[in-house]
Amino acid sequence: MDKLSAMTEQVRDFCDARDWRKYHTPKELAIGMATEASELLQLFRFMSDERIAEMFDNPDQRQAIEDEVADTLLFLLRFADLNGIDLPKALSSKLKRNGERYPVDTSSSEYRKADHHE
Template sequence: MQFDALNQEIREFCDERDWEQFHTPKDLAIGLSTESNELLEQFRFKDTEEQAALLEDAGSRQAIEAELADVLFFTLRFADLYDVDLEQALADKLDTNRERYPKDEYASSNKKYDE
């Protein structure tokens, strides 16, 4: 994966601004939550057709992409500063979810594994 190159770019950006002092685990988690909610806000109160229209409109799509980039920024920054191997964490999570959600049992289902 290309996390190393992205992490390096984010690290340099933050180092140039002396921001590490503001990037505690709590503050990065708050930033991640805030940016995720800003992404969610783009779709709030929109039906399926309106959501699709947002993604087709250049201005709306740009705003959505910017929020996704913010979410990625905070995720990568957290992982880089606190030695989280995102590639391994994702692989582990996929393994867990394969066990929780066997494809034959959960195909076309949105039920949670414990329901």
């Protein structure tokens, strides 16, 4: 079993043991992803790049960051599992489309969103 499948199974077992499936609608799981990602973002609000680097060196602050990343991942894995989304396939497909939108020869060293009106 690969790591992604193992993590998905671990989340499934955790949630199923608590009979949470009835609460895990696509809407509620999407809200959970957004909420947890916002909590991660909140940790960095008004912080300089130097201060953020210090946060990763502080064990308690690093743990808080890792907890929010894990919470976000939990909701993503659960969303994909309950809605039949093959995450590796979805990622591969999205990277292919992004590669077409952002060709290496015109996108290297450029950090901007593609113009959708071309």
